[in-house]
Amino acid sequence: MLERERKRRYGLLMCGEDSEYLLKRHGGCYGFFTTMLAEEGETWDLYKVVCGEFPENDDVPFYDGFVITGSCHDAHANHPWILQLLTLVHTLDSLNKKILGICFGHQILGRALGGKVGRSASGWDIGVTSINFLPSSSFSSLPSNLSLFECHRDEVRDLPAKAEVIGWSEKTGIEMFRYGDNMLGIQGHPEFNIDIFFHFVDRLLHRNFIQEPYATDVKVKAALWEPDSEAWKTLCLSFLKPQL
Numbered sequence: 001m002l003e004r005e006r007k008r009r010y011g012l013l014m015c016g017e018d019s020e021y022l023l024k025r026h027g028g029c030y031g032f033f034t035t036m037l038a039e040e041g042e043t044w045d046l047y048k049v050v051c052g053e054f055p056e057n058d059d060v061p062f063y064d065g066f067v068i069t070g071s072c073h074d075a076h077a078n079h080p081w082i083l084q085l086l087t088l089v090h091t092l093d094s095l096n097k098k099i100l101g102i103c104f105g106h107q108i109l110g111r112a113l114g115g116k117v118g119r120s121a122s123g124w125d126i127g128v129t130s131i132n133f134l135p136s137s138s139f140s141s142l143p144s145n146l147s148l149f150e151c152h153r154d155e156v157r158d159l160p161a162k163a164e165v166i167g168w169s170e171k172t173g174i175e176m177f178r179y180g181d182n183m184l185g186i187q188g189h190p191e192f193n194i195d196i197f198f199h200f201v202d203r204l205l206h207r208n209f210i211q212e213p214y215a216t217d218v219k220v221k222a223a224l225w226e227p228d229s230e231a232w233k234t235l236c237l238s239f240l241k242p243q244l
């Protein structure tokens with residue numbers, strides 16, 4: 001009889017703040033990420049790194065992978081928790097742990113690798129965006145493009161030569177990249193649905209990051225375009241959980 005497969009364990013490194021609405025409607029950040037990525041028999045641990053909660057050093061080797069979430073903070077800032085997160089990324093890389101970076105997490109991976117991260121010259125990119133894939137990428141089964149939700153004004157501007165750029169859009173040159181077999185950065189939000197997206201647009205509006213006419217416009221346009229959510233889910237799962 002074959003030995004039963006060991007249960008996999010993952011860490012969700014939460015870099016933003018949950019609202020009461022997100023917690024009640026979607027289970028918060030933990031809820032919508034585990035809805036997309038968690039499978040039966042796995043353990044998913046939440047670490048609110050934005051609040052200084054990090055996995056213990058002795059526990060890190062026992063994880064199969066980590067996901068770094070989005071955030072309203074700047075990945076190019078030097079807050080203590082961001083610097084600690086960068087250190088953790090280096091540790092995880094040295095252990096060859098899988099790291100999936102989403103939006104802010106994508107930018108953190110780029111920064112940790114020595115790339116350049118900062119404000120986009122084209123400003124906010126909010127809505128459903130078509131991501132174009134390079135035909136020579138290591139994800140050979142990808143179609144020519146897939147659409148997903150975007151909500152960012154910062155971007156990865158440059159990466160070291162060893163990093164492979166996989167996807168780009170009209171506004172962002174590095175929408176997706178891979179570094180070796182253990183790091184994958186995605187600028188957009190495959191974990192969003194339309195309700196979560198609308199909530200984040202409202203959050204940006206209430207914080208005066210964007211203005212009412214712009215918020216209304218991106219909502220109207222996003223409601224008319226269905227993102228390729230299942231394809232993104234499959235892509236993330238195939239990276240984070242390769243077949244043993």
